[in-house]
Amino acid sequence: MLSNAEIGIDLGTANILVYSKNKGIIMNEPSVVALDVNTRKVLAVGTDAKNMIGKTPGNIVAVRPLKDGVIADFDVTTEMLKHIMAAISKKLGFSLRKPSVVVCTPSGATSVERRAIHDAVKSSGAKHVHLIEEPVAAAIGADLPVGEPVANVVVDIGGGTTEVAIISYGGVVSCSTIRVAGDKMDDDIIHYIRKSYNLLIGERTAERIKIEIGHAPIEHKTMEMDIRGRDLVTGLPKTIVLNSTEIQHAIQESLLSILEAIRATLENCPPELSGDIVDRGVVLTGGGALLNGVQQWLSEEIVVPVHLAPNPLESVAIGTGKSLTVIHKLQKAMK
Numbered sequence: 546m547l548s549n550a551e552i553g554i555d556l557g558t559a560n561i562l563v564y565s566k567n568k569g570i571i572m573n574e575p576s577v578v579a580l581d582v583n584t585r586k587v588l589a590v591g592t593d594a595k596n597m598i599g600k601t602p603g604n605i606v607a608v609r610p611l612k613d614g615v616i617a618d619f620d621v622t623t624e625m626l627k628h629i630m631a632a633i634s635k636k637l638g639f640s641l642r643k644p645s646v647v648v649c650t651p652s653g654a655t656s657v658e659r660r661a662i663h664d665a666v667k668s669s670g671a672k673h674v675h676l677i678e679e680p681v682a683a684a685i686g687a688d689l690p691v692g693e694p695v696a697n698v699v700v701d702i703g704g705g706t707t708e709v710a711i712i713s714y715g716g717v718v719s720c721s722t723i724r725v726a727g728d729k730m731d732d733d734i735i736h737y738i739r740k741s742y743n744l745l746i747g748e749r750t751a752e753r754i755k756i757e758i759g760h761a762p763i764e765h766k767t768m769e770m771d772i773r774g775r776d777l778v779t780g781l782p783k784t785i786v787l788n789s790t791e792i793q794h795a796i797q798e799s800l801l802s803i804l805e806a807i808r809a810t811l812e813n814c815p816p817e818l819s820g821d822i823v824d825r826g827v828v829l830t831g832g833g834a835l836l837n838g839v840q841q842w843l844s845e846e847i848v849v850p851v852h853l854a855p856n857p858l859e860s861v862a863i864g865t866g867k868s869l870t871v872i873h874k875l876q877k878a879m880k
C-alpha cells in the first residue's frame with residue numbers, strides 16, 4: 546500500500562483526481578485554471594475556475610491546461626498541480642512534503658509528452674514520480690486481475706482520449722488510443738446547434754446536453770431539454786427545445802470512431818486470449834462510459850458482454866494509487 550507520502554494522481558483532460566492511502570479519493574476537481582492574462586497569476590483552480598468558463602471579463606481567462614490527455618500548457622499545469630498539492634496537504638491535516646507520486650499517462654503519449662507530465666509533477670514538489678499507462682491503472686482500479694494470464698479488456702472513454710487495451714499478466718498485450726472522447730462529443734453538439742439553429746452555446750451547456758439527453762445509437766424513449774444560447778442572426782439570447790434523437794445523430798460519428806478503435810484492438814488480440822474475452826467481456830471506465838445507452842450499444846455491436854466499472858469516473862485514480870503495490874508484486878512474480 547502507499548505510504549502517507551505516496552499519492553496517485555489521475556491528471557485527466559477533464560478532471561484531476563488524487564488518491565491517498567487510507568483516505569481513498571481525496572480530491573476530485575475539474576482540470577481548469579483561471580488566470581489573470583496580464584500577470585499570469587493563477588486566480589482559481591478546479592470547480593471555482595470551471596464556473597468561470599465563458600463568464601470572465603477580458604483580463605481573466607479560464608483555461609484547460611491539458612488537451613487530448615497530455616499537457617498543452619506546461620507552466621499552467623505545474624501551477625495547477627502546486628495548488629492541488631497545497632489543497633491536499635490542507636485536507637490531510639499535515640504538510641505533504643516531497644511526496645512520491647504515481648501519475649498516469651495515455652498509452653498513446655509520445656516520449657516527449659510523457660516527459661512533460663513527469664517534469665510538471667516533479668516541479669510541483671514531488672520527490673519521485675512514477676508513470677503508469679492509463680488503461681493499466683483503469684484495470685487495476687476496476688479490480689480486474691491484471692496480474693493473471695487472462696485477457697482483461699478495458700475501454701476508458703475520458704474527456705480527451707479513448708483508450709482501449711488488452712492487459713494480461715501485468716502488461717499491455719494490445720492497445721489503441723484515439724483522441725476522440727467526451728470533449729469531441731461536446732464539440733459535435735456545439736457545431737450541430739450552430740448549424741441547425743443558428744444558436745451559439747458554450748462548452749458547459751454542450752456537456753450538460755450530452756449528459757442529460759445524449760444517447761448511444763440505439764432505440765430509446767425520446768427526451769427533451771430547453772437550451773439557451775445567443776442567436777447568431779439577431780445577437781440576442783434565445784431558448785430552443787432540443788430532443789435526444791437529434792443529439793444522438795450529432796454525436797454518432799464520434800461514437801462510431803470509438804467502436805472502430807475497440808474492434809481494431811480486439812482484432813489484434815492473440816487467439817488464445819480471444820477466448821477469454823468471449824467469457825469475461827469488456828470493462829468500460831471513464832466518464833464517457835456513463836453516456837446513456839453506451840453499454841448496451843457496445844455489447845450489441847461487439848457481441849461480447851460489456852460491463853461498467855464500479856466507479857467509472859474514479860477507476861483510473863484508484864488504480865494509479867494502488868499501482869505501486871501491484872507493480873511491486875508483479876515485478877516479484879516475474880522474477
Ligand SMILES: Nc1ncnc2c1ncn2[C@@H]1O[C@H](COP(=O)(O)OP(=O)(O)OP(=O)(O)O)[C@@H](O)[C@H]1O
Pocket residue numbers: 555556557558559560561613614615702703704705706707726727728752755756830831832833834835836837857858861
Ligand atoms: N453521465 C455522463 N454521461 C456522459 N458523459 C459524461 C457523464 N459524466 C461525465 N461525462 C464525461 O466524461 C468526460 C470526463 O471523463 P474522465 O474524468 O474519465 O476524463 P479524464 O480522465 O479527465 O480525461 P482523459 O482520460 O481524456 O485525460 C467528460 O467529457 C464528461 O463530459
